[in-house]
Amino acid sequence: MRDERAAATTLGYALNLTVATILISGLLVAGGGLVSNEREQSVRTELRVVGQQLSGDVGAADRLARSTSGSPVTVEVTRRLPDEIVGLQYRIAVEWNGGDPHLELSTNDPDVTVRVEVESETTLATNEVQGGTVRVVYDAANDRLEVTDD
Amino acid sequence: MADVTGRDGDDRHTTDRSTADRAQMFLIGGLALALVLVVLVPVLNSAIYTENLATRGSSGAGVATTFQVRADVQRGVSDVVQQSNRKYAAYADQLAAVRAEVPVLEALYMRYDASDGRMLSLRYVTGSDEPGTRIHQDAVDDFRADADGNSTDDPTWTLVEQTPVVRNFRLAIPNRTTLAGTKTDAFRIVFDRDPATTGDERTVFLYNDGGATVVAVDGPGGSLGECRDATGAGTAVDVTAATVEGERCPALEFLDDVPSDFDVRYERGGNATGTYEVTVKRGGSTSVPSSPYASGNPDANDAVYGLTVHLYVRSSDITYQTDIRVAPGEADA
Numbered sequence: 001m002r003d004e005r006a007a008a009t010t011l012g013y014a015l016n017l018t019v020a021t022i023l024i025s026g027l028l029v030a031g032g033g034l035v036s037n038e039r040e041q042s043v044r045t046e047l048r049v050v051g052q053q054l055s056g057d058v059g060a061a062d063r064l065a066r067s068t069s070g071s072p073v074t075v076e077v078t079r080r081l082p083d084e085i086v087g088l089q090y091r092i093a094v095e096w097n098g099g100d101p102h103l104e105l106s107t108n109d110p111d112v113t114v115r116v117e118v119e120s121e122t123t124l125a126t127n128e129v130q131g132g133t134v135r136v137v138y139d140a141a142n143d144r145l146e147v148t149d150d
Numbered sequence: 151m152a153d154v155t156g157r158d159g160d161d162r163h164t165t166d167r168s169t170a171d172r173a174q175m176f177l178i179g180g181l182a183l184a185l186v187l188v189v190l191v192p193v194l195n196s197a198i199y200t201e202n203l204a205t206r207g208s209s210g211a212g213v214a215t216t217f218q219v220r221a222d223v224q225r226g227v228s229d230v231v232q233q234s235n236r237k238y239a240a241y242a243d244q245l246a247a248v249r250a251e252v253p254v255l256e257a258l259y260m261r262y263d264a265s266d267g268r269m270l271s272l273r274y275v276t277g278s279d280e281p282g283t284r285i286h287q288d289a290v291d292d293f294r295a296d297a298d299g300n301s302t303d304d305p306t307w308t309l310v311e312q313t314p315v316v317r318n319f320r321l322a323i324p325n326r327t328t329l330a331g332t333k334t335d336a337f338r339i340v341f342d343r344d345p346a347t348t349g350d351e352r353t354v355f356l357y358n359d360g361g362a363t364v365v366a367v368d369g370p371g372g373s374l375g376e377c378r379d380a381t382g383a384g385t386a387v388d389v390t391a392a393t394v395e396g397e398r399c400p401a402l403e404f405l406d407d408v409p410s411d412f413d414v415r416y417e418r419g420g421n422a423t424g425t426y427e428v429t430v431k432r433g434g435s436t437s438v439p440s441s442p443y444a445s446g447n448p449d450a451n452d453a454v455y456g457l458t459v460h461l462y463v464r465s466s467d468i469t470y471q472t473d474i475r476v477a478p479g480e481a482d483a
Contacts, residue, residue: 017175024179031186039193046200053203060213064470067220071458074471077213082203086196
């Protein structure tokens with residue numbers, strides 16, 4: 001009886017192995033997708049946190065810059081942002097947008113962009129900086145705030 | 151012995167082989183999944199780090215402290231100016247005393263701020279001193295003075311002519327029954343831009359309306375409002391701070407609107423009794439008449455009206471440098 005089913009047994013094995021492989025690789029793909037999803041979520045959250053902190057610093061520098069009307073004032077606020085987000089390099093773009101200032105933080109891979117609003121009455125210089133230590137400097141000659149790398 | 155392995159003797163090998171095959175798949179699959187999950191760990195770790203970063207105090211606290219330091223410095227130097235004005239009679243001595251005190255203040259603030267990790271430097275900006283005159287009546291008396299030098303007090307007299315700005319203008323009426331009963335008879339303080347023309351003055355009336363002191367203000371366009379005070383027996387009025395007996399009086403917030411270089415004049419000075427003081431700035435065209443103050447009550451002394459100091463604050467996060475103008479008791483200082 002067993003010998004007769006020899007051909008079917010081999011097929012059975014092949015089927016067993018194939019199904020098992022498919023199931024296990026399906027599990028691995030799902031696991032990989034979970035990691036990738038989590039990574040993107042983490043990147044998004046971290047960029048948002050970094051953006052909010054920098055936005056707070058720009059608002060604070062703006063308040064300091066406006067604290068004395070007329071007389072010369074020097075303001076420099078330094079912030080040590082993390083060099084990398086989830087092991088990725090990130091960029092911060094400062095946009096003035098004619099009175100609606102905001103920050104745009106982005107990474108390349110995964111492609112995530114986060115936009116954070118900024119409260120500032122002083123004009124912001126449109127600029128793009130790498131992540132890491134960042135300084136917000138008041139440029140008295142042009143009456144504007146500049147975000148620069150260190 | 152009975153065979154309790156539960157396997158047929160014939161296909162033992164086949165069973166072993168297939169069991170070994172299935173175990174391998176699970177093993178490899180399990181290992182690969184474990185690897186995937188291990189890769190997830192640094193990602194989640196990074197997320198935890200960021201959440202922690204989010205809860206750390208941002209430099210917003212540093213900014214609030216910087217503003218506090220600035221306010222403290224302004225307050226400290228204000229106090230020094232006021233003390234020097236009272237301690238010395240000659241303007242040169244007063245200014246020298248303030249300048250000598252600024253480094254002392256700087257050392258005091260530095261010691262205090264060093265414990266917060268903040269360094270500061272404070273220095274007087276040379277040439278920024280503003281000479282002024284402090285006019286004050288310290289003994290309770292009526293508000294008249296001898297303006298024309300004929301040894302009798304006049305109810306209408308000018309305190310100062312063409313001053314750009316005044317500060318610390320305070321009056322204290324200990325007994326409101328000494329005030330007139332109606333607005334027409336009321337003692338008034340007139341801020342007059344051009345004495346030759348009428349209608350451009352701002353006038354502060356002080357009178358007693360049935361047990362309540364009324365502080366009424368009239369401007370070129372009509373009445374600017376009034377404030378009443380019925381507490382106690384007397385009233386304290388601070389014109390530059392715009393308060394009556396400590397309560398805010400919006401009607402008195404007119405000093406900012408008075409165009410520069412104005413006269414300050416008392417009219418019907420006999421209808422008020424009390425003490426007062428005012429510090430006026432001596433501008434290019436200011437003149438302080440000498441005869442009202444010849445008797446010593448009221449008195450007019452030199453005083454430092456204001457000056458500018460330069461503040462530099464530095465901490466690990468913030469560098470801040472600015473000039474601060476100090477004029478204690480000025481309406482917008």
